Amino acid sequence: MKRVVITGLGMINAVGHNKEESFENILKGECGVDRISLFDPSNFAAQIAAEVKDFDPTTIMDKKEVKKADRFIHLGIKAAKEAMEDAKIDDSVDRERFGISCASGIGGLPSIENNSLICATKGPRRISPFFIPGALANMLGGFISIYENLKGPNLGSVTACAAGTHAITEAAKTIMVGGADRMLVVGAESAICPVGIGGFASMKALSTRNDEPKKASRPFDANRDGFVMGEGAGALVLEELESAKKRGAKIYAELVGFGESGDANHITTPTTDGPLRAMKAAMSMAGNPKIDYVNAHGTSTPINDRNETKALKLLFGGKENCPPVSSTKGQIGHCLGAAGSLEAVISLMALDRGVMPPTINYETFDSECDLDYIVEGAREANLEYVMSNSFGFGGTNGVVIFKKYKE
Numbered sequence: 583m584k585r586v587v588i589t590g591l592g593m594i595n596a597v598g599h600n601k602e603e604s605f606e607n608i609l610k611g612e613c614g615v616d617r618i619s620l621f622d623p624s625n626f627a628a629q630i631a632a633e634v635k636d637f638d639p640t641t642i643m644d645k646k647e648v649k650k651a652d653r654f655i656h657l658g659i660k661a662a663k664e665a666m667e668d669a670k671i672d673d674s675v676d677r678e679r680f681g682i683s684c685a686s687g688i689g690g691l692p693s694i695e696n697n698s699l700i701c702a703t704k705g706p707r708r709i710s711p712f713f714i715p716g717a718l719a720n721m722l723g724g725f726i727s728i729y730e731n732l733k734g735p736n737l738g739s740v741t742a743c744a745a746g747t748h749a750i751t752e753a754a755k756t757i758m759v760g761g762a763d764r765m766l767v768v769g770a771e772s773a774i775c776p777v778g779i780g781g782f783a784s785m786k787a788l789s790t791r792n793d794e795p796k797k798a799s800r801p802f803d804a805n806r807d808g809f810v811m812g813e814g815a816g817a818l819v820l821e822e823l824e825s826a827k828k829r830g831a832k833i834y835a836e837l838v839g840f841g842e843s844g845d846a847n848h849i850t851t852p853t854t855d856g857p858l859r860a861m862k863a864a865m866s867m868a869g870n871p872k873i874d875y876v877n878a879h880g881t882s883t884p885i886n887d888r889n890e891t892k893a894l895k896l897l898f899g900g901k902e903n904c905p906p907v908s909s910t911k912g913q914i915g916h917c918l919g920a921a922g923s924l925e926a927v928i929s930l931m932a933l934d935r936g937v938m939p940p941t942i943n944y945e946t947f948d949s950e951c952d953l954d955y956i957v958e959g960a961r962e963a964n965l966e967y968v969m970s971n972s973f974g975f976g977g978t979n980g981v982v983i984f985k986k987y988k989e
Contacts (some may be wrong), residue, residue: 583758587987589831590669590819592661593927595914596632596812600664605931608913609960611942613796615810615915620774628788630795631774632812632915650712651725652690657815657920658722658770659729665766665817666730669831681734681762682723685749685769687742687919687974690717692775719919722770734762739919742974743879745769746816746922750982751840753820763825769923770815779811785850787883799916800943801880801909802887802951809881812915816923818930834930835984838967839868845977852886852973858893860979864969865897868983873898873905874963875938877929877970880909881916888950890971901953906963908956912942922972926982929970933986937962 591601596614598604614632623629639648639656642663648656671680697713715721720738727736735756739748746769753765782788789808791798799810826833841863845856857879865871879890887909898904910928917924932938941955965986972980 584760585823586754586757586820586837587823587826588818588834588837588930588984589821589826590665591834591927591930592664592668592817593815593924594634594637594657594660595814595917595924596634597913599637601927601931605928608910608928608939609937611913611940611959613913613942615795615798617795618774618779621776623779626779627783627790628779629792630789630798630810631779632810633774634813651716652693653772654686654690654770655716655722655725657772657813658684658768659726661770661815661817662726662730662766662768665819669819671819676763677731678733679763680732681736681756682727682732682766682768683737683739683749683753684720684723684726685739685745685919685923686719686722686771687740687745688771688773688778689719691773691778693717695775695777722768726766726768730766732766734765741978742976743916743918743921744972744974744978744980745919746924747926747970747972747980747982748842749923750818750926751842751980754837754840757820757822764819764821767818767820767923768815769920771918771920772813773918774811774813782811789882797943799882799912801878801882801912801941802891802948802955803944804946804948806882806884806887809883809911809916812917814914814917814924815920816927818923818926833987834934836987837982838985839864839983841867841981843979847977850975852889852977854889854893856977856979857890857971857973858896860981861893861897861971864981864983871967873967873969874965875905875932875968876907877925877968878907878909879971879973880911880941882911886973891951891953894953904953906938906954906956906961908939908941910939922970922980925970925972929968930984933965933968933984936965
């Protein structure tokens with residue numbers, strides 16, 4: 583199998599419009615959660631979210647093109663452009679051997695909602711001709727492949743909150759078996775709209791700490807009451823090792839392990855067994871290394887945080903053997919299908935810079951969530967192996983392990 587490395591990163595989220603600004607603010611413990619501004623949330627149980635503020639898509643797209651695509655695509659294009667520039671991809675790179683692997687949990691939900699209302703109130707003839715091609719989840723890859731002239735495999739993962747991680751593993755598999763030399767991975771989500779917030783709130787999945795938005799997303803804290811929806815996009819350029827070395831690319835890390843599993847238990851309630859098996863598979867593929875840091879799924883929901891903590895203890899043979907763990911969802915919210923790609927970028931930047939991001943808002947001890955969650959603030963460390971976890975509705979799980987690259 584060919585070896586796969588990461589040579590480019592990009593992201594946009596509620597605390598930054600690029601990877602540098604985002605990572606710096608995540609390390610500082612800045613929180614992007616606030617009262618929803620994209621619509622009037624007054625009648626909703628959950629009135630808060632981690633929105634990307636002051637983003638103008640016309641800075642990266644022609645104004646006419648903006649109208650053809652949903653907001654999640656705008657965000658994805660922004661992150662993708664940054665990752666491609668970071669990887670220093672130029673015209674000498676063979677575009678027929680360069681593909682894309684995209685991810686979104688829901689796709690263009692605001693467009694679906696808006697055009698459904700138009701259909702119901704004004705009739706079907708008033709539906710936008712750009713509705714379908716601008717809302718389909720895989721059109722994230724469609725738009726970006728056109729913009730970046732990527733003619734290799736064009737793939738899409740729509741596996742709820744594990745989608746961003748699954749897009750990484752699908753890209754890696756493609757390179758490993760020789761289907762492409764390079765793959766651009768982009769996970770993007772923007773579902774902060776009435777039906778999105780209302781739907782998750784009706785499941786009692788969202789935090790209703792509306793009076794304290796900055797403290798609402800509190801992974802592993804005893805008083806957590808649900809996740810806070812976020813939006814954003816993360817992008818990574820994956821390359822076959824020899825191709826990356828040949829062009830003199832900066833190599834952030836090598837992808838040495840990944841694991842996937844299904845709970846086969848419940849459509850929304852996670853298990854401990856499913857995530858544990860995914861982590862074990864990733865560890866086995868990586869050669870069972872000593873993990874130095876885990877970027878947890880850590881959603882701030884009662885069941886997930888308890889189950890993930892238990893699974894980590896089982897994986898590492900007890901609390902005393904677990905590495906430091908943190909969840910960055912306190913800062914940027916839960917970005918659903920984009921979460922895995924965003925958190926992979928954060929994990930890779932942590933590996934590259936030698937600093938682990940904190941878990942914010944952990945104030946009250948939970949006896950079932952008793953690991954080292956880096957609650958005191960960002961922590962410097964000599965990192966060689968990092969793990970990033972993603973688990974989604976439907977019982978779908980994905981885990982990736984990155985190793986610091988050394989010649």
